[in-house]
Amino acid sequence: xxxxxxxxxxxxxxxxxxxxxxxxxxxxxxxxxxxxxxxxxxxxxxxxxxxxxxxxxxxxxxxxxxxxxxxxxxxxxxxxxxxxxxxxxxxxxxxxxxxxxxxxxxxxxxxxxxxxxxxxxxxxxxxxxxxxxxxxxxxxxxxxxxxxxxxxxxxxxxxxxxxxxxxxxxxxxxxxxxxxxxxxxxxxxxxxxxxxxxx
Amino acid sequence: xxxxxxxxxxxxxxxxxxxxxxxxxxxxxxxxxxxxxxxxxxxxxxxxxxxxxxxxxxxxxxxxxxxxxxxxxxxxxxxxxxxxxxxxxxxxxxxxxxxxxxxxxxxxxxxxxxxxxxxxxxxxxxxxxxxxxxxxxxxxxxxxxxxxxxxxxxxxxxxxxxxxxxxxxxxxxxxxxxxxxxxxxxxxxxxxxxxxxxx
DNA sequence: CTTGTTTTGTACTGACCTATCTAAAATGAT
DNA sequence: ATCATTTTAGATAGGTCAGTACAAAACAAG
Numbered sequence: 001x002x003x004x005x006x007x008x009x010x011x012x013x014x015x016x017x018x019x020x021x022x023x024x025x026x027x028x029x030x031x032x033x034x035x036x037x038x039x040x041x042x043x044x045x046x047x048x049x050x051x052x053x054x055x056x057x058x059x060x061x062x063x064x065x066x067x068x069x070x071x072x073x074x075x076x077x078x079x080x081x082x083x084x085x086x087x088x089x090x091x092x093x094x095x096x097x098x099x100x101x102x103x104x105x106x107x108x109x110x111x112x113x114x115x116x117x118x119x120x121x122x123x124x125x126x127x128x129x130x131x132x133x134x135x136x137x138x139x140x141x142x143x144x145x146x147x148x149x150x151x152x153x154x155x156x157x158x159x160x161x162x163x164x165x166x167x168x169x170x171x172x173x174x175x176x177x178x179x180x181x182x183x184x185x186x187x188x189x190x191x192x193x194x195x196x197x198x199x
Numbered sequence: 200x201x202x203x204x205x206x207x208x209x210x211x212x213x214x215x216x217x218x219x220x221x222x223x224x225x226x227x228x229x230x231x232x233x234x235x236x237x238x239x240x241x242x243x244x245x246x247x248x249x250x251x252x253x254x255x256x257x258x259x260x261x262x263x264x265x266x267x268x269x270x271x272x273x274x275x276x277x278x279x280x281x282x283x284x285x286x287x288x289x290x291x292x293x294x295x296x297x298x299x300x301x302x303x304x305x306x307x308x309x310x311x312x313x314x315x316x317x318x319x320x321x322x323x324x325x326x327x328x329x330x331x332x333x334x335x336x337x338x339x340x341x342x343x344x345x346x347x348x349x350x351x352x353x354x355x356x357x358x359x360x361x362x363x364x365x366x367x368x369x370x371x372x373x374x375x376x377x378x379x380x381x382x383x384x385x386x387x388x389x390x391x392x393x394x395x396x397x398x
Numbered sequence: 399c400t401t402g403t404t405t406t407g408t409a410c411t412g413a414c415c416t417a418t419c420t421a422a423a424a425t426g427a428t
Numbered sequence: 429a430t431c432a433t434t435t436t437a438g439a440t441a442g443g444t445c446a447g448t449a450c451a452a453a454a455c456a457a458g
Contacts, residue, residue: 002433026225171370
């Protein structure tokens with residue numbers, strides 16, 4: 001019994017997420033967010049109560065969609081453990097070339113947020129910590145599966161290997177943002193997998 | 200035949216560099232820079248003509264000091280190739296624990312700048328590109344030395360391995376900023392070296 | 399001690415920042 | 429059609445931003 005919204009909240013959230021993803025938190029003004037979402041200031045502040053709140057929701061949404069895509073790869077029972085990790089790295093390279101702006105990779109919002117905000121925004125830090133934990137769990141599962149099958153080395157425990165793969169992913173994203181081309185990223189991924197292979 | 204400066208330009212530059220390093224470019228205001236350096240606005244604008252210019256000089260200084268320290272490790276003829284790379288990774292871990300603020304690692308200014316500015320600041324991007332090239336050259340040299348001695352795998356070319364090590368370093372710095380402790384970083388480094396080892 | 403030059407502190411400028419306020423517009427329920 | 433409620437647009441507020449203007453202070457050279 002009141003005026004209905006003329007916009008889709010999730011579409012607006014996606015647009016805001018993209019804006020933060022491309023330019024970072026500080027460099028994205030509320031004016032930028034209005035233009036990115038197509039909403040007026042009132043609508044934004046009415047729906048998401050502040051810039052910081054909107055960022056939190058955008059980050060949460062990014063984590064959800066990203067992890068949903070990665071869990072499918074890492075729990076794919078059709079593949080062996082190491083093949084799942086290889087597929088994950090391939091997916092990440094693909095993502096770096098899907099999400100570009102002016103010929104540059106925009107990287108990964110969680111990595112970008114770790115760099116920009118983790119030290120001075122406890123809420124963002126807590127979200128990143130939880131997200132890291134779930135990603136490590138997914139990785140550990142795939143890695144343990146590979147260790148059981150014998151194609152991933154059993155000389156290091158799954159948690160260590162998971163943290164290593166996670167770090168390599170972060171490094172690949174930085175490399176992509178630094179201008180690395182596809183062949184370079186693929187070579188990094190291939191080399192990184194050498195450390196996982198059973199020998 | 201005029202009033203002399205009462206401050207040391209290089210000390211001021213170091214202080215500014217540290218401020219940018221901790222908080223990033225956008226989140227460091229000119230007021231912050233005054234407080235960090237102890238200079239007044241006039242002195243800052245008189246010496247460094249703008250915030251952006253000061254940032255450029257701070258970044259250049261960071262790159263110089265960082266690369267000077269790393270070249271010593273990577274060209275240490277007392278060590279084999281792989282030991283040099285191992286020493287480099289150990290040095291980087293050490294650095295992550297030397298440079299902290301409120302219990303958080305402040306990471307690496309070049310990585311932070313790649314994330315925050317590379318896409319929209321062509322000058323910073325050019326500096327980062329040159330810096331990457333010199334770091335890859337240093338790494339390649341050490342890696343080639345290890346390949347000649349037989350302790351680094353010859354199955355991948357030195358350039359690929361250099362890019363891999365560089366990516367791992369970036370990933371370790373992200374991990375550190377994300378809260379990884381020393382043992383975790385050391386385990387990542389050890390695992391990463393498995394991909395370099397001749398087998 | 400005067401003159402010329404540079405540095406320095408402080409006040410200021412105009413733009414942009416996040417966020418709010420106000421009132422008109424829109425719509426479902428009665 | 430009227431009412432209650434919400435969304436929306438636009439103006440506004442108060443603060444902070446990078447950068448400048450200006451005059452006082454500090455010093456070296458003569």
